[in-house]
Amino acid sequence: MKKYKISVRSISPYAYLIPSLLVFGLFLFYPFFKTIYLSLYKTNKMGQAKLFVGLGNYKDLLTSPSFYNSLFVTVEFVVIVVVGSMLLGLLGALLCNKAFPGIRVFSTAYALPMAIASSSAAMIFRIMLDPTIGIINKLLKLDINWIQDPKYALISVAVLTAWLNSGINFLYFSAGLSNIDETIYERAAVDGANSFQMFYKLTLPGLSPILFYTVVVNIIQAFQSFGQVKILTQGGPGESTNLIVYSIYRDAFFNYRFGSAAAQSVVLFAIIMVLTLIMFKLEKKGVSYS
Amino acid sequence: MSQIRLNHICKSYQGTDLAVKDFNLDIGEKEFIVFVGPSGCGKSTVLRMIAGLEEITSGELWMNGKLMNYEDPGKRNVSMVFQNYALYPHMSIYDNLAFSLAIRKVPKKEIKKRVTETARMLGLEQLLDRRPAQLSGGQKQRVAIGSAILREPNAFLMDEPLSNLDAKMRTQMRVEIAGLYNRLNTTFIYVTHDQTEAMTLGTRIVVLKEGVIQQVDTPQNLYDHPASRFVAGFIGSPSMNFVDADVLSDASGIAIESAGDGVEASNASNVLELKLNDNQTAILKRFHYEGQEVTLGIRPGDFILKKNAGGQKENVSQAFPVKVLSSELLGSDRLVYFMWEGVKCVADISADDEVARGDVIEICMKLDKIHLFNKNTEASIFAHGEKLAQKGVSDYEEV
Amino acid sequence: MSDIVIDVREKNGLEMSAEELKRLHAVMSAPGKRKKTAKKILLVAVNTVVALFILLPLLYAVSIAFMPSSDLYTMSMNLIPTHPTLDNFREALTKVPLVRFVLNSFLVAGLITFGQVISCSLAAFSFSFLEFKGKNVLFMIVMATMMIPGEATIISNYLTVSSWGWLNSYRVLIIPYLTSAMGIFLFRQFYMSFPKALYEAAMLDGCSNLRFILTILMPLTKSGIGAMVVYTFINAWNMYMWPLLVNGSNEMRTVQIGISMLNSIDAQSITMMIAGVVMIIIPSISIFIIGQKQLIRGMFSGAVKG
DSSP states (O other), X not given: OHHHHHHHXXXXXXXXXXXXXXXXXXXXXXXXXXXXXXXXXXXXXTOOEEEEOTTHHHXXXXXXXXXXXHHHHHHHHHHHHHHHHHHHHHHHHHHTSSOOTTHHHXXXXXXXXXXXXXXXXXXXXXXXXXXXXXXXXXXXXXXXXXXXXXXXXXXXXXXXHXXXXXXXXXXXXXXXXXXXXXXXXXXXXXXXXXXXHHIIIIIHHHHHHHHHHHHHHHHHHHHTOOHHHHHHTTTOSXXXXXXXXXXXXXXXXXXXXXXXXXXXHHHHHHHHHHHHHHHHHHHHHXXXXX | OOSEEEEEEEEESTTSSEEEEEEXXXXXXXXXXXXXXXXXXSXXXXXXXXXXXXXXXXXXXXXXXEEOTTSOGGGSOEEEEOTTOOXXXXXXXXXXXXXXXXXXXXXXXXXXXXXXXXXXXXXXXXXXXXXXXXXXXHHHHHHHHHHHHTTOOSEEEEESTTTTSOHHHHHHHHHXXXXXXXXXXXXXXXXXXXXXXXHHHOSEEEEEETTEEEEEEOHHHHHXXXXXXXXXXXXXXXXXXXXXXXXXXXXXXXXXXXXXXXXXOSSTTOOEEEEOOHHHHHHHHHTXXXXXXXXXXXXXXXXXXXXXHTTOOSOBOOXXXXXXXXXXXXXXXEEEEEEETTEEEEEEEETTSOOOTTOEXXXXXXXXGOEEEETTTOBBHXXXXXXXXXXXXXXXXXX | OHHHHXXXXXXXXXXXXXXXXXXXXXXXXXXXXXXXXXHXXXXXXXXXXXXXXXXXXXXXXXXXXXXXXXXXXOSSOOSSOXXXXXHHHHHHHHHSOHHHHHHHHHHHHHHHHHHHHXXXXXXXXXXXXXXXXXXXXXXXXXXXXXXXXXXXXXXXXXXXXXXXXXXXXXXXXXXXXXXXXXXXXXXXXXXXXXXXXXXXHHHHTTOOHHHHIIIIIHHHTHHHHHHHHHHHHHHHHTOOHHHHHHOOSTTXXXXXXXXXXXXXXOGGGHHHHHHHHHHHHHHHHHXXXXXXXXXXXXXXXXXXXX
């Protein structure tokens, strides 16, 4: 009897992990390795590995101007998105840092974009950016074909993504601001600092502990953008918005080049992994001061 | 003219009850004022109103003859040390110390000179490159104090500066603050809930309770002549003992009904009668306390064992027996606990007198040292009475 | 005015009459009060402008949804519908089975949320209260999944589920999302803040592990669960790429895919499409507004600080 009990005890910890591990195993680890495997093969239209080509798919990628373009526009896109969405989030957080009438309404407004789906947002922006009926051209008194013009398409998608991601950045920065010890402002006030000095000498440096973390999370999130590209530009015009995730999607499901798509997935994974490791490292180093 | 004057200062938070009520105080130059009281008594609020961190609801705050109510904190020329030190976490200790000068655009050379000077004075030279997170509590407190004195302000405000330190560090920093006061010769306003800090540091102490000043006095006067039962109980450690008593009908003494609990009554009437001195009797008579119920207060140190009472020059009461509940030896002193009049009392006697739990001991009181408190107002009859007597008031109802 | 200031200032405070003091207060407090009011007004004004800017896409969408097509197709400024109409909503509901899509999304997002709360609670419980071989390694493995972006495995996943014949089903939308490393991490952070004695005492009282999780841990971590529910539900509701790949049939379609079926530049249907978008945004926004407090408290008190 006792023996039975002990064995239940020693198994049960694993039992609680089974649901999670099963899902991870089937839908994360297995496909992860399968992707690496596929990236070494040429496939048929059903996605079955047919011909082992070793690093052939990667070699093809490295000689493909389309892939370099995809990487390049992705980086360009990520930079615009991260800078834009973080500035927007920071602006909101700073504006809602001190209590004032209506603060709850405003802070909800600043966080709200995080509740919107990329696909829904893309459909709204599509109308807003329309060259003839869109509100943007009307408000700015411009005549720009935002989505069809290769010069502006990437910026349009990036601005939309920055808007979508600004909501969570508002929350990050609000949390960062509320983590700053209130009494250091009091001490600075007694010491004679004005609000300008407090902002530059206390508030901005006080945000740096979460700044690195926020930057990395934002980069990762921006890399994974898909829905807005699919709906707004389909990677075009030309390949001006052919972000890497969209490129993967297109190669696999339009061109049926699953091997090449898998190789691109591995590249994407490598980029994200490096960024995540940086994030963990920064977090461990405890950029926080206290 | 006094340096800082608080005139009918009141504070209320958004229409709720007053947190500070009609606070009046003149603070002279180079005084060390301590605000002391239990938590929530409004002592920090008053300090923060002086600093300008809280708005003054009504009343006036004058500094050097100028109305300061509406002045920004930075323009009041005071510096403040906070309970949690409030160091800037991202700056080095050097920059922390230099901050108040740097934002005033004091020349770098001058800043460096003053920072090094202050750091040397406080023993912080080795720490100047570090960040606050790398410092111990005591070191952080030194940095906070250092950055406060660096500015050479008109007054230092300290809000419970030692309460985050451990007991040993607290004692050490207390001595350092006292030394600093002697050296700097500036006004200090210091908030604490710890009566020991108040008694050892202050030149004058303000005792607060529920937003109202209870007494403002020197430490010695506060201890010897507490104005109310609250002050008497708050100041002094261990606390004063309080028992019910009746004033005799001729006011020549007071009677305490039963002898020490758990002890066979030694006198038939079961009443302990204490003879008061002429001065005390006169006050009781003047304010018509004859036959009234009062509260007797006596400090633990004002009990004395009967066997030691002979050599005393002081006026000592007759002895009464009590049964010892417990006895604590504290180095040179011994605290003896016993029940008396249904109240747990403590006597502070010499460690040489060996007393053990369960013993029945005979103790007396130093009669000149006893305090009597009005049962309703809780005011000290002797302290208050003398004051009123000077004004010619003679009705006890007004006491 | 300035004469009065100098006049009263020269006197000592004690010598002043109540009248003079009152006047002094009035004069001295005026600039501060003015500054304060100005600051407040400025803050509200700037906030209003920024909030309007942020909300512009949503407000504009709501506005279009009420516009007849003729209102949209003008060269003049058309922020507000001149002839508000509900036709667009009616049309959107009839042109595509929007109600069906909404129900599908509720079902999918609801089950994903429920499943994640359960599976993450169980795993986090095991990781924080139980001792077993390989615990640290397993936890590292779980955390490592955060490094694998869903987009990088989506092709293989697609091939896998299609080989199983799972395409066009509810399970293909739900099962792959039934756990999350972030959820396990979040709950574990909460659980680690409880003393181990809490668990030991419950065990001594004869409480089973499952009962301990259900009756003690979960009620104690309401804010964490709340945050998780809001976050997961919104993400599941907004899911786009995976449903796009694996679901082609109308019956199983979720809102985000369903609504993009309305996405056409056909002049007649723009207002209708936006009306549809507005309708499907409402649930996620409502849940966000209701759960915002929980979300913030759970995300930042448990995970970041803990």
